[in-house]
Amino acid sequence: TFDTSAIKNNIIAHEKSEFVYTYGTAGFRSNADVLGSVMYKVAILAALRSKKLNGATIGVMITASHNPEEDNGVKLVDPRGEMLEQSWEVYATKLANAKDGDSLVQVVQDVIAQNKIDVETPANVIYAYDTRPSCPHLVKCLELGLKAAGAQSTNFGLKTTPMLHYLVRCINTAGTSDAYGEPTEEGYYTKLTSAFSAAVKGKPRLSTLHVDCANGVGAPKLREMTKHISSDVLSVDVVNEDITTLGQLNKNCGADYVKTQQRAPPSISIKAGDRCCSFDGDADRIVFYYVTEDGTFRLLDGDKIAGLAALFIAELVQEAGIDSIKVGVVQTAYANGSSTNYLTKVLNVPVSCVSTGVKHLHHEAEKYDVGVYFEANGHGTVLFSPDALNIIKTAEAKTPAQKQAITQLAALTDLINQTVGDAISDMLLVEAILTSRQWSFEEWDQAYTDLPNRLVKVVVSDRHIFKTTNAERQLVEPAGLQAEIDALVAKYSNGRSFVRASGTEDAVRVYAEAATRAETDDLAFKVAQLVY
Numbered sequence: 001t002f003d004t005s006a007i008k009n010n011i012i013a014h015e016k017s018e019f020v021y022t023y024g025t026a027g028f029r030s031n032a033d034v035l036g037s038v039m040y041k042v043a044i045l046a047a048l049r050s051k052k053l054n055g056a057t058i059g060v061m062i063t064a065s066h067n068p069e070e071d072n073g074v075k076l077v078d079p080r081g082e083m084l085e086q087s088w089e090v091y092a093t094k095l096a097n098a099k100d101g102d103s104l105v106q107v108v109q110d111v112i113a114q115n116k117i118d119v120e121t122p123a124n125v126i127y128a129y130d131t132r133p134s135c136p137h138l139v140k141c142l143e144l145g146l147k148a149a150g151a152q153s154t155n156f157g158l159k160t161t162p163m164l165h166y167l168v169r170c171i172n173t174a175g176t177s178d179a180y181g182e183p184t185e186e187g188y189y190t191k192l193t194s195a196f197s198a199a200v201k202g203k204p205r206l207s208t209l210h211v212d213c214a215n216g217v218g219a220p221k222l223r224e225m226t227k228h229i230s231s232d233v234l235s236v237d238v239v240n241e242d243i244t245t246l247g248q249l250n251k252n253c254g255a256d257y258v259k260t261q262q263r264a265p266p267s268i269s270i271k272a273g274d275r276c277c278s279f280d281g282d283a284d285r286i287v288f289y290y291v292t293e294d295g296t297f298r299l300l301d302g303d304k305i306a307g308l309a310a311l312f313i314a315e316l317v318q319e320a321g322i323d324s325i326k327v328g329v330v331q332t333a334y335a336n337g338s339s340t341n342y343l344t345k346v347l348n349v350p351v352s353c354v355s356t357g358v359k360h361l362h363h364e365a366e367k368y369d370v371g372v373y374f375e376a377n378g379h380g381t382v383l384f385s386p387d388a389l390n391i392i393k394t395a396e397a398k399t400p401a402q403k404q405a406i407t408q409l410a411a412l413t414d415l416i417n418q419t420v421g422d423a424i425s426d427m428l429l430v431e432a433i434l435t436s437r438q439w440s441f442e443e444w445d446q447a448y449t450d451l452p453n454r455l456v457k458v459v460v461s462d463r464h465i466f467k468t469t470n471a472e473r474q475l476v477e478p479a480g481l482q483a484e485i486d487a488l489v490a491k492y493s494n495g496r497s498f499v500r501a502s503g504t505e506d507a508v509r510v511y512a513e514a515a516t517r518a519e520t521d522d523l524a525f526k527v528a529q530l531v532y
C-alpha cells in the first residue's frame, strides 16, 4: 500500500531552506549537514522507481567518494547495476527541493502520473554506505523514507560503491539465464578471486602490490578479499587503512590526490621497483604508479589502464580464433592525446569520445562487442556484449594456445565488474594482465608517453553560461570564446585545450596539453585568463 499521508507527515525538514539540490553526475553530493532531508526523499524516489519497474530491486549508495570527510552524498542504482536512468534525475532534483509535506506529495503524485505507476506494486530497495562519520545519521533518515513509502528494504551495511552495484545486479538476475552471481559480499569475493586464479594459472606471482586505500571502505574490503586468495597467487600490502580516526578519509592520499597532485601520498615510502596503486574513498576508482631509478614519479592512470586492457583483450580474441569480436574504447576529452593516438594508430581500435560522467561512457561502451571505458582519473571498466559472452562461452579450441586464450577471456568476463568501475576488480584485472605477460610497471608504461597536461579550476560568477558541444570539446557559448581559444591553441605544438563547466563543483575547468611542460602551463594559463 502507498500512503501519501505517511510520506507527508514524516517529512524531514530542510536543514537550510535556501539550499538548492541538484542530482548531478555523482547523484546528490554536498556537506553532510544538509543531506538528511534529501535521504528521506531519495528513499521515496527509490520506492517509486522500483514500483515503476515491477518491483525490481533498486540500490541506494550513501557516499561522497573522493570528497572531504565532512561531505556526503547519495546515488541510486538501477536494476542491472547501472546508474539511475537519466530521465529520472529530474524527479530526484524536484523531490529534493520540495520544501514541505504538501509540495513533496505533489511531486510524488506527478511522478506517479507521468510514469503511470501502479502504486500497489511492491517496492524493493537495498542500501549500503561508506565509512564517513555522517553515514549512521543519514542511514536513519533514509530508513524513515523507506518506511513512509512502504518499501521492502535490506541494509547491506558498509560496502564499496561497486559492491552495491554488484549486489543489485545479482538480486535482479537471480534464477535467470544471466544470473550475475551470489548476492552476498562473500559471493563477490569468491567470483573475483576464482576468476583471478583462473586467469593467471601457471604463471609466477608478481612482487607485492602496495595499495593505498585512502583510509576508506576499500581498506577492510580489500583485506577481506585477500582472505579468499592465496598469497602465492596475489600479494597485496594494504596501506592507509585508518577508517576510525576522524579526518583521515581521502586526506593526502587516495586516487584523486595522486592523479591531481601527480605524486605519491606522503604516507607511502616508495622506492624504485615498488609497485603501488591508490583507491578513492568508495573504491570505484584506481590509479597505479611507480618511481624510476632516478626518482621520477610515473603515473599509470585510467588512460593507461584502458590501453593495457584493450591491447590484452584484442590479442586474446585473435589467439582464441574469435576475432569477429571487436574491441572498442570510450574516453572523455580529458584522455591524454597520446593515449588516443596509441589506441587509434598503434592498436588500431575504434575510440569514441563522450561527455564527462560515467553514465555517458557506460552507454557508449555498450555499443561495442567488448567496450573498454575509463576516465583518465581511474574510473572505468570493460563491458562484454551478450553476443560476445556467448561466443566466448561456446568457442571450441583447436589448439592448446586457443584453449588457453579462451579460458583467459572467460576468466576476464567474471573478473571484471561489468556494472560499474570497481577499484578492487580493476586492480585484479591489471594484475592478471601483468602476471600473464610477466610485465613490470615500466614495461606497461612503455606503450606511450603522456603529453604534459594541466587541469585548472577557474571560479567564475556564473558557470552555467559555458555551453559546450562535440563531447564538451568546444564551446558554443559565450559567443566568440571558442575562436579565441582556437587561435591560442594553434600557437603550440601538439596543443589542445578545452573549457567546460564542472558538474560536481561550482567552477569551470580548463584542460590543456602540449608538447612541453612549459608550453602546457603557458597555454592553460592563457586559456584560463580568457575564461575569467
Ligand code: NG1
Pocket (backbone or CB within 6 Å): 025, 026, 334, 356, 357, 358, 375, 377, 379, 501, 502, 503, 504, 505, 509
Ligand atoms: P566534473 O566536476 O563534472 O568535472 C568530476 C570528474 C569526472 C567524474 C565526476 C564524478 C574530472 C575532470 N572530472 O566531474 O571525471 O569523475 O567528477 O562523477 O576529473
Ligand code: ZN
Pocket (backbone or CB within 6 Å): 065, 066, 280, 281, 282, 283, 284, 285
Ligand atoms: Zn569514487
